[in-house]
Amino acid sequence: MAAKTNIQIFILIITIQLFYYPSSSLAANPTYNVQSFGAKSGGSSDCTKAFLSAWGAACAATSPATIYVPPGRYLLRNAYFGGKLCKNSAITIRIDGTLGRRSSIFGGTLDAQGTKLWACKNSGKSCPKGATSLAFYNSENIEINGLASLNSQKFHILVDGCKSVKMINMKISAPANSPNTDGIHIQQSSEVTVMNTHIGTGDDCISVGPGSSNLWIENLACGPGHGISIGSLGWDLEEAGVQNVTVKTVTFTGTENGVRVKTWARPSNGFVKNVLFQHLVVVNVENPIIIDQNYCPDHQNCPTQGSGVKISDVAYEDIHGTSATQVAVKFDCSKKNPCSGITLDGVNLSYRDKAATASCANAAGSAAGVVRPTSCL
Numbered sequence: 001m002a003a004k005t006n007i008q009i010f011i012l013i014i015t016i017q018l019f020y021y022p023s024s025s026l027a028a029n030p031t032y033n034v035q036s037f038g039a040k041s042g043g044s045s046d047c048t049k050a051f052l053s054a055w056g057a058a059c060a061a062t063s064p065a066t067i068y069v070p071p072g073r074y075l076l077r078n079a080y081f082g083g084k085l086c087k088n089s090a091i092t093i094r095i096d097g098t099l100g101r102r103s104s105i106f107g108g109t110l111d112a113q114g115t116k117l118w119a120c121k122n123s124g125k126s127c128p129k130g131a132t133s134l135a136f137y138n139s140e141n142i143e144i145n146g147l148a149s150l151n152s153q154k155f156h157i158l159v160d161g162c163k164s165v166k167m168i169n170m171k172i173s174a175p176a177n178s179p180n181t182d183g184i185h186i187q188q189s190s191e192v193t194v195m196n197t198h199i200g201t202g203d204d205c206i207s208v209g210p211g212s213s214n215l216w217i218e219n220l221a222c223g224p225g226h227g228i229s230i231g232s233l234g235w236d237l238e239e240a241g242v243q244n245v246t247v248k249t250v251t252f253t254g255t256e257n258g259v260r261v262k263t264w265a266r267p268s269n270g271f272v273k274n275v276l277f278q279h280l281v282v283v284n285v286e287n288p289i290i291i292d293q294n295y296c297p298d299h300q301n302c303p304t305q306g307s308g309v310k311i312s313d314v315a316y317e318d319i320h321g322t323s324a325t326q327v328a329v330k331f332d333c334s335k336k337n338p339c340s341g342i343t344l345d346g347v348n349l350s351y352r353d354k355a356a357t358a359s360c361a362n363a364a365g366s367a368a369g370v371v372r373p374t375s376c377l
């Protein structure tokens with residue numbers, strides 16, 4: 001809190017208390033712009049009151065609401081959001097275009113209490129989509145440190161169209177059976193770092209969408225959930241690629257996947273290249289290492305097609321532990337665009353104290369050091 005820091009957004013505690021889920025659609029969401037509640041950008045005048053007023057208005061709204069923070073720098077001191085009086089069950093915080101400046105969120109808990117919405121979704125009924133708990137769009141130089149996000153209605157954190165985003169010391173959690181509660185989804189963004197974080201959700205711990213580059217993910221505990229995924233990619237014919245992604249020192253516990261690359265079996269000009277997966281431990285993980293280029297759930301929209309996404313230069317180094325299924329390493333690449341430059345070095349995965357197996361289709365590359373199960377490249 002030292003006056004000389006360049007922290008523009010300082011949120012001490014954010015607590016969203018939610019009691020019911022309104023049925024109206026998200027399309028008509030009211031948006032509460034902090035500036036219309038008197039917040040002044042510039043970073044020198046205290047905007048706490050304005051932010052609290054915007055929060056109060058969002059809480060009083062009877063439909064899902066968005067608190068919008070326009071481009072600029074905002075100083076917040078000692079703001080406590082929420083409390084028992086907040087009746088709204090779906091508040092999204094949207095922070096936009098903090099161009100060339102550093103915005104930080106320190107500490108706090110976002111509790112979106114998604115239980116009712118998940119129950120609706122799990123029942124197969126038609127339900128509201130729900131809200132992302134914290135979303136950054138077209139922003140630069142964001143730092144989030146020490147934030148806890150609980151029980152989001154869908155993604156916990158979304159980073160879209162951003163550059164230079166650092167997320168550290170976070171805790172993100174939702175139950176294993178909560179639908180679409182991805183921990184962090186990153187797309188169309190570069191220079192995104194996630195470190196020293198625990199993520200356990202009902203979907204991917206981290207998912208990486210099209211147009212992402214220079215990502216650094218280090219020192220994570222992931223589980224429950226679906227693991228760390230690059231994808232799904234290749235839905236669109238014209239799609240930006242993913243490149244230069246490092247995932248290191250991650251423990252996956254009881255997850256559906258460890259590290260996964262997933263592309264739709266559809267034509268696309270997308271690509272994935274220069275990816276390093278290093279120093280990973282898997283504990284009872286269904287698919288510790290997997291590339292799936294034949295993704296086409298329910299055989300809809302892509303029954304007989306091949307993926308156009310070109311996957312190259314993906315390295316797996318020092319990965320060990322236990323697989324929950326026999327096939328611990330699976331490279332199911334595109335017939336049209338085989339994978340190239342896949343490397344395995346120091347991989348030791350077992351299945352119930354027995355040898356696990358590896359399966360390759362349309363995948364080329366090499367293996368070095370101990371590689372168990374034996375490489376099929």
Ligand SMILES: *[C@@H]1O[C@H](CO)[C@@H](O)[C@H](O)[C@H]1NC(C)=O
Binds near residue numbers: 214215
């Ligand atoms: C890859 O990304 C990292 C940050 O994650 C960056 O430091 C490095 O310079 C990038 N490499 C290239 C070749 O762009």
Ligand SMILES: *[C@@H]1O[C@H](CO)[C@@H](O)[C@H](O)[C@H]1NC(C)=O
Binds near residue numbers: 349
């Ligand atoms: C592979 O892992 C198993 C079980 O953890 C261990 O017993 C074995 O020594 C390891 N093999 C090598 C070559 O490191």
